[in-house]
Amino acid sequence: DxxxxxNSPSLSVQEGRISILNCDYTNSMFxxxxxxxxxxxxxxxxxxxxxxxxxxxxxxxxxxxLNKSAKHLSLHIVxxxxxxxxxxxxxASAGDDKIIFGKGTRLHILP
Amino acid sequence: EADIYQTPRxxxxxxxxxxxxxxxxxxxxxxMYWYQQDPGMELHLIHYSYGVNSTEKGDLSSESTVSRIRTxxxxxxxxxxxxxxxxxxxxxxxxxxxxEQFFGxxxxxxxx
Numbered sequence: 001d002x003x004x005x006x007n008s009p010s011l012s013v014q015e016g017r018i019s020i021l022n023c024d025y026t027n028s029m030f031x032x033x034x035x036x037x038x039x040x041x042x043x044x045x046x047x048x049x050x051x052x053x054x055x056x057x058x059x060x061x062x063x064x065x066l067n068k069s070a071k072h073l074s075l076h077i078v079x080x081x082x083x084x085x086x087x088x089x090x091x092a093s094a095g096d097d098k099i100i101f102g103k104g105t106r107l108h109i110l111p
Numbered sequence: 112e113a114d115i116y117q118t119p120r121x122x123x124x125x126x127x128x129x130x131x132x133x134x135x136x137x138x139x140x141x142x143m144y145w146y147q148q149d150p151g152m153e154l155h156l157i158h159y160s161y162g163v164n165s166t167e168k169g170d171l172s173s174e175s176t177v178s179r180i181r182t183x184x185x186x187x188x189x190x191x192x193x194x195x196x197x198x199x200x201x202x203x204x205x206x207x208x209x210x211e212q213f214f215g216x217x218x219x220x221x222x223x
Contacts, residue, residue, distance in 0.1 A: 002153075009151070034211060043117075043201050043214030044154070089154070097142060097161070097205075098170070099212060101154040 003027045004092050006102035014110050019077040021105050023090030026071065030092040034099065035064060035075045038087045047088075048075070077107075085109045114138055117202050117215035124192055125223050132187045132218045134202030143185040144212060146201040147171060154201060160185060192222040 005024045013019045021035075031052040036044035050057040050064045050073070057064050063076045077084055090102040114137040124130055136143065141162040146154040146169075156169030160179040174196070175189050185204075189196055199219050203212040 004153070036214075041120075041216070041219075043115075043203070043216050045214065046211035049211060098156055098159065100170075101146075103151065103153045 001026075002102070003030075003100050004090055004102040006088075006090050006105050008105050009103070010106040010108065012108040012110055013080050015082060016079045019075075019080045019084065019107055019109070021075040021077075021088050021090070021107065023073050023075075023102055024071055025073075025092050027092070027094060027100075028071070029094040030100075031095055032093045033064070033066060033073050034091045034093075035062075036089040036091060036101075038089060038104070044089055080107075080109045082109050082111070115202065115204055115213050115215040117200075117218050119218060120216060121219050121221075123221045123223065126191075126193055128192050130189050130192055130220070132200055132202075132220070134185045134187070134215055135183050136185075136204040136213070136215075137183060138204060138206070138213070139182065140204035140206050140213075141182065142205045142207070142212075143179065144203040144205075145169070145175075145177060145185070145187050146203065147173065148199045148201060148217075158187065192220075194222045196220060197222050 034049040035047040038044040066073045087104040089104045091099045118133045143160045145158040148154045155171035157173040158177040201217045202215040205212040
């Protein structure tokens with residue numbers, strides 16, 4: 001039973017436009033959420049995180065929004081750049097040092 | 112930049128062989144993790160450690176074993192490799208719960 005769900009396996013966005021990646025979770029005990037980016041043949045790299053006491057966190061072109069009532073979070077990338085083409089993993093933790101990952105969404109930035 | 116290393120990067124080996132995947136970090140992190148990932152799937156936690164002489168099994172059952180004799184080193188061993196062990200193995204470390212995990216580049220294991 002997946003606790004973190006990324007229902008879109010892939011997403012294509014025009015360069016310069018906004019990319020929106022979505023993630024849903026089922027465990028109401030999750031209190032910390034993260035997004036990771038992964039290039040082929042490399043390990044995931046941390047992108048941005050958000051605590052459950054916030055509903056928005058921004059870092060440069062990346063913004064994460066958290067809607068606790070809907071158990072939904074999203075990652076916005078504005079503007080999208082060619083180097084953003086990668087697999088993005090949504091992840092969540094419930095305070096026990098373990099992180100639960102989604103299956104990832106492959107983002108293609110089109111020229 | 113994260114300093115966490117994994118060797119080998121790629122390994123092709125026959126059934127029944129014993130293998131050890133190496134993971135080292137130079138950040139002094141107490142917490143270390145091993146994940147297994149198949150293409151298009153989520154990362155599954157198979158082992159973790161809170162510090163020297165601490166090892167725990169993760170959420171995904173694995174026939175592998177780990178040891179943590181030194182803070183910086185967290186090797187994973189398969190006593191007898193099988194084709195079902197074919198996967199990518201990712202090692203990670205973190206400083207504390209509210210700090211992100213830093214990942215190594217991974218080892219892609221193929222068992223023939």
